[in-house]
Amino acid sequence: MTPFADRLAEAVRRAGNPLCVGLDPRWESLPGELRDRFGAETLDAVAAAIDAFCHRVLDLVSGRVGVVKPQSAFFEACGPAGLAALQSVVRRAKDLGFLVILDSKRGDIASTAVAYAHAAFGGTAVSNRRFQVWGVDAITVNPYLGRDAIVPFITAARQEGAGLFVLVRTSNPGAGLFQDLNCAGKKLYRHVAAAVADWNAGGFGTCGLGDVGAVVGATHPEELAELRAELPGVWFLVPGYGAQGATANDVAGAVRTDGLGAIVSSSRGITFPFHPDEPGWEAAITAATDRAVAELKTLVKR
Amino acid sequence: MTPFADRLAEAVRRAGNPLCVGLDPRWESLPGELRDRFGAETLDAVAAAIDAFCHRVLDLVSGRVGVVKPQSAFFEACGPAGLAALQSVVRRAKDLGFLVILDSKRGDIASTAVAYAHAAFGGTAVSNRRFQVWGVDAITVNPYLGRDAIVPFITAARQEGAGLFVLVRTSNPGAGLFQDLNCAGKKLYRHVAAAVADWNAGGFGTCGLGDVGAVVGATHPEELAELRAELPGVWFLVPGYGAQGATANDVAGAVRTDGLGAIVSSSRGITFPFHPDEPGWEAAITAATDRAVAELKTLVKR
Numbered sequence: 001m002t003p004f005a006d007r008l009a010e011a012v013r014r015a016g017n018p019l020c021v022g023l024d025p026r027w028e029s030l031p032g033e034l035r036d037r038f039g040a041e042t043l044d045a046v047a048a049a050i051d052a053f054c055h056r057v058l059d060l061v062s063g064r065v066g067v068v069k070p071q072s073a074f075f076e077a078c079g080p081a082g083l084a085a086l087q088s089v090v091r092r093a094k095d096l097g098f099l100v101i102l103d104s105k106r107g108d109i110a111s112t113a114v115a116y117a118h119a120a121f122g123g124t125a126v127s128n129r130r131f132q133v134w135g136v137d138a139i140t141v142n143p144y145l146g147r148d149a150i151v152p153f154i155t156a157a158r159q160e161g162a163g164l165f166v167l168v169r170t171s172n173p174g175a176g177l178f179q180d181l182n183c184a185g186k187k188l189y190r191h192v193a194a195a196v197a198d199w200n201a202g203g204f205g206t207c208g209l210g211d212v213g214a215v216v217g218a219t220h221p222e223e224l225a226e227l228r229a230e231l232p233g234v235w236f237l238v239p240g241y242g243a244q245g246a247t248a249n250d251v252a253g254a255v256r257t258d259g260l261g262a263i264v265s266s267s268r269g270i271t272f273p274f275h276p277d278e279p280g281w282e283a284a285i286t287a288a289t290d291r292a293v294a295e296l297k298t299l300v301k302r
Numbered sequence: 303m304t305p306f307a308d309r310l311a312e313a314v315r316r317a318g319n320p321l322c323v324g325l326d327p328r329w330e331s332l333p334g335e336l337r338d339r340f341g342a343e344t345l346d347a348v349a350a351a352i353d354a355f356c357h358r359v360l361d362l363v364s365g366r367v368g369v370v371k372p373q374s375a376f377f378e379a380c381g382p383a384g385l386a387a388l389q390s391v392v393r394r395a396k397d398l399g400f401l402v403i404l405d406s407k408r409g410d411i412a413s414t415a416v417a418y419a420h421a422a423f424g425g426t427a428v429s430n431r432r433f434q435v436w437g438v439d440a441i442t443v444n445p446y447l448g449r450d451a452i453v454p455f456i457t458a459a460r461q462e463g464a465g466l467f468v469l470v471r472t473s474n475p476g477a478g479l480f481q482d483l484n485c486a487g488k489k490l491y492r493h494v495a496a497a498v499a500d501w502n503a504g505g506f507g508t509c510g511l512g513d514v515g516a517v518v519g520a521t522h523p524e525e526l527a528e529l530r531a532e533l534p535g536v537w538f539l540v541p542g543y544g545a546q547g548a549t550a551n552d553v554a555g556a557v558r559t560d561g562l563g564a565i566v567s568s569s570r571g572i573t574f575p576f577h578p579d580e581p582g583w584e585a586a587i588t589a590a591t592d593r594a595v596a597e598l599k600t601l602v603k604r
Contacts, residue, residue, distance in 0.1 A: 046428055073408075073410055074414070074417055076418065079386075079389065087382065105408075107407050109474040112375045115378070118379065119375075119378055119381075126342045142446050143446065144446040144480060145469065145474060146479035146481065149474075172451075174447075174448035175448050176448065178446060179448065181490065184483060188490065
C-alpha cells in the first residue's frame with residue numbers, strides 16, 4: 001500500500017501544481033441555469049443541484065488539478081440527501097483520479113473518534129464487515145481535545161494509506177484569540193505544531209513527508225515560513241489563497257525546495273468566479289483554474 | 303420566545319433532576335433481539351436498527367428525564383440513512399417534550415459556520431425559505447478557531463431560542479495536552495471559559511443563566527467547582543458521569559445553590575447497561591435510569 005504522503009506527492013507532481021479545489025456548494029452561488037433546472041421546492045432538489053454542480057466542476061478541473069476538498073457543512077445543510085450527494089461527489093472524484101480531502105474538522109474522542117475515522121476511511125465496522133461511508137483519502141481534524149482526538153484518526157488512516165490534516169493556525173480574522181496565546185514561552189499553535197510533528201513521525205513515505213499534516217492559513221505568510229522550517233516533514237494544507245486574499249508569493253514559504261510539502265486550497269475563487277445570473281459559468285471556472293494553475297505551478301519543480 | 307436558558311431550567315425543574323441521556327448507538331452494543339430483527343446486510347438496515355433502538359430508549363426515559371443528547375458520529379457512521387435516523391430520533395424526542403442537544407462538536411468559520419448553525423437550528427436558507435435539517439435546541443461547538451467559529455452559532459441560536467455548549471475542559475484522559483497549557487498566567491481552558499462568559503452575557507434568561515454554555519468534564523471535580531464560581535451565569539454540560547467513572551458527588555460542584563446550572567450527561571451507563579445477548583434490556587435501561595435519577599435528584603432543589 002502506497003503511504004498517503006507519497007500519494008499526495010504523486011498527485012502534486014502529476015498535476016504540476018499544488019492547487020486543491022475546495023467544493024463549498026451554496027445554493028445562492030449556483031449558476032442560475034442549474035437553479036432553474038432543479039428548483040428549490042425541497043431540500044432534496046437543492047441537494048440534486050449541488051450534486052450536479054460539483055460533478056461539473058470535477059469534470060472541468062480534471063487533469064489539471066490533483067486534489068479536491070469538499071466542505072461537509074454545505075452538504076449537511078441539505079440533510080440526508082445532501083450527504084448522499086457528498087458520497088456521490090467523492091466517488092466521482094475518486095473515479096477521475098483526484099485525491100480527496102474531506103473538510104469536516106472533526107474533533108471527538110475514544111469510540112466516537114473511531115466512528116468518525118472509520119466513516120472517513122476504511123468504512124463502518126458491523127459484525128466483522130466494513131461498509132464504506134465517505135471513503136476519502138484524508139480528513140481535517142481539530143486538536144483541542146488532545147491526543148485522544150487525533151490518535152484514532154491516525155490508526156484508521158494508516159490502515160488505509162490515508163492521512164489527516166490537523167488545524168494548527170487558521171486563516172480567519174479571529175483565529176488568534178486562542179491560537180496566539182503565549183503558553184510557556186511560545187504561542188499555542190506552535191505547541192499544536194510540535195504535537196503534529198510527533199504524530200507525523202510514524203507515517204513517513206519515501207518523499208520525506210508524513211501522513212499527519214497541518215492546516216496553516218496563507219493569510220500569515222511569516223508564520224507559514226517559520227512553521228515550514230520547524231516541521232520539514234509535515235504536509236501543509238494552506239487555505240486562504242484566492243478569494244480570501246493571499247497570493248502565490250504569500251504561500252511560497254510553505255513549499256519545500258523540492259517543490260513538495262504544501263497543498264494550496266481555493267474554493268470560491270475557482271468554483272464561483274461568475275455572477276449566478278450571467279451565462280458562461282463553465283468558461284469562467286475553466287479560466288479561473290487556468291489562472292490559479294499558472295500562478296501556483298511556479299512553486300513546484302517538475 | 304422563551305430564552306434557551308429558561309427552557310433548560312424548566313426541563314430540569316420539570317424532571318426534578320439534571321440528567322441528560324446521551325444517545326450513542328453502536329451496532330455491537332444493540333440488544334440481540336434488535337440486531338436479529340433488522341440484520342446487518344446493509345448500512346440502511348443498521349441505521350433502521352439504531353433508529354428503532356433510540357426511539358425505544360426515548361419512550362423508556364420519557365417523563366423522568368428532561369434532556370437527551372444524540373451523538374452525531376454514530377448516526378453519521380451509517381451514512382445518509384443514519385442521518386435520516388438522526389432526524390427521526392430528534393423529531394420523536396421533541397414530540398415527547400425533551401430538550402435536545404446535538405453533540406456534533408462543530409468548529410468552522412464564516413459562511414461555513416453559518417451553514418452548520420442553520421442546519422442545527424432555524425433551517426437551511428434557500429431563496430428566502432427555510433428548510434429544517436436537524437431542528438435541535440442546542441449544539442456542542444469547538445472553540446479552537448476563535449470568535450469566528452462561535453458567533454455565527456450564537457446569532458443563529460438566538461433567533462430560535464436555542465443555545466450552544468462550547469468545549470472548555472473535556473473529560474478524556476488526554477484532554478490536558480493543550481487545555482492545561484499555562485498561557486499568560488492561567489491554563490488555556492480558563493481563557494476559553496472567560497470567552498464563554500463574555501459570549502454568554504448577551505443571552506440571559508430570567509433564571510440568571512445564559513445561552514452559551516460550557517462543556518466541563520465530571521472527571522475533574524475541583525476544576526468543575528472553580529469554574530462554577532468563576533462563571534455563575536453559564537450552563538455547564540457535564541459528561542463523564544456513570545460509565546466514565548464520576549459520581550453525583552463529583553458533579554455536585556457544578557450545580558448552583560438554586561439547583562440549576564448543570565446538565566449531567568450519561569450515555570452508555572443509561573442506554574447500554576445490559577449484555578447484548580441477554581434478555582431484559584428494556585428493564586435494564588429503566589433500572590439504570592431509576593438509579594441515576596435517584597442519585598442526581600439530590601442535586602436539584604424542587
